[in-house]
Amino acid sequence: MLAADKSGNLYGVGGRGMIAQGVAKVGATVTVNTIHDADTGLYKVYINGQEKYSTTSPQDVWRDKYGAYATSSGSGPITVTWNDVEFYTR
Structure with a gap:
C-alpha cells in the first residue's frame, strides 16, 4: 500500500x-502508475513519470486498489480526488 505523510512523502x-x-503535499496532483509483469514477477511504481520503486513478488500477492485510509500513525480528515483511473491487461 502506498501512503503519504504530512510532509508530502510517499512511502x-x-x-x-x-x-x-x-x-504529495496538500493541493498537489500526483500521477501514480504501476506495472505488474506476471511472466517475470516484476512490480514497478512510477511517480509523476519516474520509476521510483521496483521489486519482484509472487503473482498471487499483487493487488491494485485505491482509496483513502488512515493508518495507525495518521489522523484527521482527508479529501482525495481520483481522476482518469484505468486498468489495462495485455
Missing part, C-alpha cells in the same frame, strides 16, 4: 520504505 506501508519525497 510503502509495511516497511517498504520511501517511494518519493515531497511530491
Whole structure:
C-alpha cells in the first residue's frame, strides 16, 4: 500500500520504505502508475513519470486498489480526488 505523510512523502506501508519525497503535499496532483509483469514477477511504481520503486513478488500477492485510509500513525480528515483511473491487461 502506498501512503503519504504530512510532509508530502510517499512511502510503502509495511516497511517498504520511501517511494518519493515531497511530491504529495496538500493541493498537489500526483500521477501514480504501476506495472505488474506476471511472466517475470516484476512490480514497478512510477511517480509523476519516474520509476521510483521496483521489486519482484509472487503473482498471487499483487493487488491494485485505491482509496483513502488512515493508518495507525495518521489522523484527521482527508479529501482525495481520483481522476482518469484505468486498468489495462495485455
